[in-house]
Amino acid sequence: MPLDTPPQPALVGFKGSIAEPCVLHPEVVATYPYADSLPPRLWKKIDSWEDAEARRAERRDQDEEPPTYHHDLSIPQGFRVGGFPSWRTTDPRAVNCEVCAAPMNLLLTLDSYEWSGADSSWMPIEEGNIAERQRDRCPTQLAFGRDGLLNIFACQADPGHPHRWSLQ
Ligand SMILES: [Zn+2]
Numbered sequence: 001m002p003l004d005t006p007p008q009p010a011l012v013g014f015k016g017s018i019a020e021p022c023v024l025h026p027e028v029v030a031t032y033p034y035a036d037s038l039p040p041r042l043w044k045k046i047d048s049w050e051d052a053e054a055r056r057a058e059r060r061d062q063d064e065e066p067p068t069y070h071h072d073l074s075i076p077q078g079f080r081v082g083g084f085p086s087w088r089t090t091d092p093r094a095v096n097c098e099v100c101a102a103p104m105n106l107l108l109t110l111d112s113y114e115w116s117g118a119d120s121s122w123m124p125i126e127e128g129n130i131a132e133r134q135r136d137r138c139p140t141q142l143a144f145g146r147d148g149l150l151n152i153f154a155c156q157a158d159p160g161h162p163h164r165w166s167l168q
Helices: 040-059 069-074 131-137
Strands: 104-111 149-155 164-167
Touching: none
Parallel strands: none
Antiparallel strands: 104 149, 149 164
16 A cells, blocks of 8 residues: 655755656657758758748748757657657767677657757647746656756667666
8 A cells, every 4th residue: 555655765866866756648759860860861851841941931920930850850858768869968879788789779768858948849738838837847857967868778689788878
């Protein structure tokens, strides 16, 4: 039987190390590779499309920014299982297993925020007005690095091999 008042940890390094009790509402989303990981020819096409969208929005005198691959279409913020890793603070790199040298896949991403200003297109519609609900950008109250994220990788060849991680 669960306790009415769960025990509190006696010593924690900082506030962002203690998770706020919350409910998980998983949903399936398609993700695409981090922009700097794309082949140059493909990135050039996407860049041209983004420029055309920006010009179109300017002609229409739209207040709303047109979508961009990086912020709106490739990798959402928030806690995720699988998909493609974000490389916000470093250049993309291959992650290989330290035991067998096999390539590793992204297993899990733990993020300090579920969305941000530039990435607000990933905000769940149910969350309503973003300005009024800033606290919900981080419902777990967990922080990784300086408002960053933690990528955890698993070996493709043997899931029993030690995980590796990247703080971004
Ligand atoms: Zn391995």
